[in-house]
Amino acid sequence: MRVPALDEDAPAQSFASDRTTALVAVHTALPAHRYAQNDLTELIGDLCLPPGQDRALLRRLHRSAGVRTRHLALPIERYPGLTDFGQANAAWMRAGLELGEEALAGALDSAGITPSDVDLLVCTSITGIAAPSLDARLAVRMGMRPDVKRIPVFGLGCVAGAAGLGRLNDYLRGHPDDTAVLLSVELCSLTLQQRDGSLANLVAGALFGDGAAAVVARGGRAAGPEVVGTRGRLYPDTEHLLGWKIGASGFRVVVDAGIPDIVRAHLGPDLRAFLAAHGLGPDDIGTWICHPGGPKVLAAVADTLHLPEGALDSAWRSLASVGNMSSASVLRLLEDIGRTGCPKPGTWGVLLAMGPGFCAEFVLLRW
Template sequence: MRVSVITDDAALPSAASRRPAAPAATTTVAAVHTALPSHRYAQDELTEHIGDLCLAPGADRSLLRRLHASTGVRARHLALPIERYAGLGDFGRSNDAWITAALDLGEQAVAGALRQAGLEPSDVDLLVCNSVTGLATPSLDARLAGRLGMRPDVRRLPVFGLGCVAGAAGLARLHDYLCGHPYDTAVLLTVELCSLTLQRRDDSRANLVAGALFGDGAAALVARGRAVAERRGDGPVVIATRSHLYPATEHLMGWDIGADGFRVVIDAGIPRVVREHLGRPLRAFLADHGLTTDDIRTWVCHPGGPKVLSAVTEALGLPEEALDATRRSLAAVGNMSSASVLHVLQGHSGPRRPEPGTWGLLMAMGPGFCSEFVLLRW
């Protein structure tokens, strides 16, 4: 296990403390909609199939079975029927499958979110599209704009490389944009087909962990500027955001990209870094708004896995039930990378909507190593 020494952030002034206070600007989350592939499998059903893909014939499967049993995942959705994965062959075929499935799921997610918000595709002024599990040029957003019926002058921003943090970072960047464009409507689309990155005949621990934890799906979020927002739905208001990079931790998470495509990097030291270093920047962010962790009633946390969630709970001194919504999402669909935190946010609607006026904190972590915080109010 390799964990670098990290500079103590406590001595560093925050960006907010170095700048004069700006006028308050808010963004309303008008809708969140998740789209899942139709191919759904129970976790124990996937275990042996993934063993067939990743392990040599006759290899011991005890570690694989322990990993699958320990993730807290009960079921996952896959982009393709499980029987098709063995025949994908090379990266090109996997990426072609990614483009086809990503476009279908992305269209479902965005159309569903706009319908939920009572808007038309022509109302969208900015479309941000994130994925880290495949590549396309023209990008997914360019291909989807016409399929969905968006205006030819819609602004587009394709994003690659943020990984699991992108759901939170994407919402934060939508907020940044809408603060300067208060009459606009912006959409964030995250599409992650993690199963198509699984490496065949690779029995490394990182590949086996990914095969036990990650699922496929897409999620779209509609956000509106303060001049046009209507507080008629379940969604919260974004009050502020904060990004944080942890020095000398680039090796902890990401891809090694080669002829076989994306080979996952997941360092065993991630929970330790979270446990020791998440608390300081998050508490500083809350303090800049006169808040503490005790003021946050709703925690919308990316489901990095059981060990990461335990580390988050310990680092912030949270009661175990604070992350129940995250654990429910993990059990139902697995870790869908950037789409997961939006799936968790969607779970805080309808009967589970927080009490109006209460504070929430949406957060995720990802390659960099980094974290993103979004302060919400219902």
């Protein structure tokens, strides 16, 4: 069999490179139970701290978290009644289905399509687990086609919003006539450990909020920012920095103080290399959509990329208004940008997040 000359492959490669993914709609759903950070501090102390433990550290963490308000899956007075993992996970399922449906319905409506138009549904959550998964239950509940493709994702944590967009792009490059949807459902408050005064549990109690978000993506030229490229980075020997220790009481958070150092050491060079592959540098980026992992993480991102003052203001505002919603955070930021005034056509953007692994994910956008 004759091996084709290199130039004979050029048309196929050019055709593939012309395929694009457009993010046509985003919708966020927040629980109705909204609290000021100041009002939550002592209530979370009652839940998480053993009787008699000093609250100075708890109060200092709540003051310095950069959070003003948060939404919780349940009224705060109901959390002491969640005495084991089964009860917390059942609450995640009930609230998650409601918020997930709200987020999906809003995104589909904004895109002008119906549930039966969805060809792929990717559903991510790190705060609960079920089989059948949330996506299976929602597909039936909302009337999606029986042949809808589904990918439930667990384990990516905060990075899953960015990574999920990357996987939608991968799919749509091979199926350019399809419609793909990413749904994130993160009810972080249901993972708080009662009577656990560890630093990691207190940090989680100061930072995290609850919410869901959905993104509709389509192949081909469509309204909305275009996904130009994506890249993931997994850093060896950092597994201990972020994740869960799973036991009888459920998901016990692992958050290591060394995370900002890893961000400073690796994120800048890796993101610059990613941008350089597209003929760009950080100075060419007009819109930054960064996961609001907390004040120290945001400061580390700004430092390692030498970003100008104000470049991450959207992340700081999101952290203040809803806290860290894990994988849903960057999707909410994407919605905010569209709602408050889209960047001018031709503007380059970077959406980035970090998560367990320890890992990072970059998405290059163009409006």
